[in-house]
Amino acid sequence: MNNLTEQIRALAKQKNALILAHYYQSLDVQACADKVGDSFALAKYAKDTGAEIIILCGVRFMAESAKILSPNKTVYLPAPLAGCPMADMVTPDDVLLLRAEHPDAAVVCYVNSSAAVKAVSDVCCTSSSAVKIVNKTPGKNIIFVPDQNLGGYVAEQCPDKNIILFTGFCPTHHKISEQDILDAKAAHPDAVALVHPECRTEVRKHADYLGSTAGIINRAKELFAVGTRSFLIGTEIGVLEILQRDLPDAEVYSIGSTFTCPNMKKTTPEDILACLNGERGELTLDENESRMARLTLEKMVELGG
Ligand code: 13P
Ligand code: SF4
Numbered sequence: 001m002n003n004l005t006e007q008i009r010a011l012a013k014q015k016n017a018l019i020l021a022h023y024y025q026s027l028d029v030q031a032c033a034d035k036v037g038d039s040f041a042l043a044k045y046a047k048d049t050g051a052e053i054i055i056l057c058g059v060r061f062m063a064e065s066a067k068i069l070s071p072n073k074t075v076y077l078p079a080p081l082a083g084c085p086m087a088d089m090v091t092p093d094d095v096l097l098l099r100a101e102h103p104d105a106a107v108v109c110y111v112n113s114s115a116a117v118k119a120v121s122d123v124c125c126t127s128s129s130a131v132k133i134v135n136k137t138p139g140k141n142i143i144f145v146p147d148q149n150l151g152g153y154v155a156e157q158c159p160d161k162n163i164i165l166f167t168g169f170c171p172t173h174h175k176i177s178e179q180d181i182l183d184a185k186a187a188h189p190d191a192v193a194l195v196h197p198e199c200r201t202e203v204r205k206h207a208d209y210l211g212s213t214a215g216i217i218n219r220a221k222e223l224f225a226v227g228t229r230s231f232l233i234g235t236e237i238g239v240l241e242i243l244q245r246d247l248p249d250a251e252v253y254s255i256g257s258t259f260t261c262p263n264m265k266k267t268t269p270e271d272i273l274a275c276l277n278g279e280r281g282e283l284t285l286d287e288n289e290s291r292m293a294r295l296t297l298e299k300m301v302e303l304g305g
Contacts, residue, residue: 129305195234
């Protein structure tokens, strides 16, 4: 642990602050965290923690989710300009328009959405819970926002549902092409391809495993334990770096050139320190919007996701 990390850890303990970091954060930021996880684990931690201060090292929708679930806690987004371009692709008006066009449909929103979008949705989901949540949502017609790729995956996995897709996508995952995964498989024929469902359908169909960031990391470690030595990773570089660190005897390759979520990389340890020193403004939300969004997130938890 370097000096800055030690200083951050000591100050967090003193102030009863919980530092949460997504797997896409830099390894330096992850080293400062109490918990590193996928969106699902971070949302749950934020809800269950006894800490009074939550510092969410990720992008805006993650810190918003923590604030929605814990309105009385002080929540910080250490890099205030870290947004998620996919979350920004859908607005509450888009959802209301779709509702008017499909009045009998329920709205399932991916957690990668703003508090305002969650407020006009029926239930939220994460990449690891999307299939379960959609299956458990009553009715045949489901409007799924904003990710067309995760929504497409859900449609494949839930044949009894009619999924009405929105057109959003993650610019980072959307970059991987079918040729990229075919080339990677040809270059490493023994490797297992682990892919995030935010990738395009034509990439997903060549994957050996589809799952959230936590799902990919856990699956690679399970496979390593039973003898697999080579992995192709179809998600952001953070996951690749974690696997290269934790499985030094494995070969871990990116599918296509390594790709980065620029927003996830905006946070630095210095930003965390600034939050702990009271030099950053806390995240605030409209009270009514936050109350409505809470119902959507609580519904997700109630349905087991
Ligand atoms: P996970 O839910 O898999 O952590 O994904 C979040 C995300 O933003 C992926 O791009
Ligand atoms: Fe959003 Fe994509 Fe970055 Fe995830 S990787 S935070 S979906 S832009």
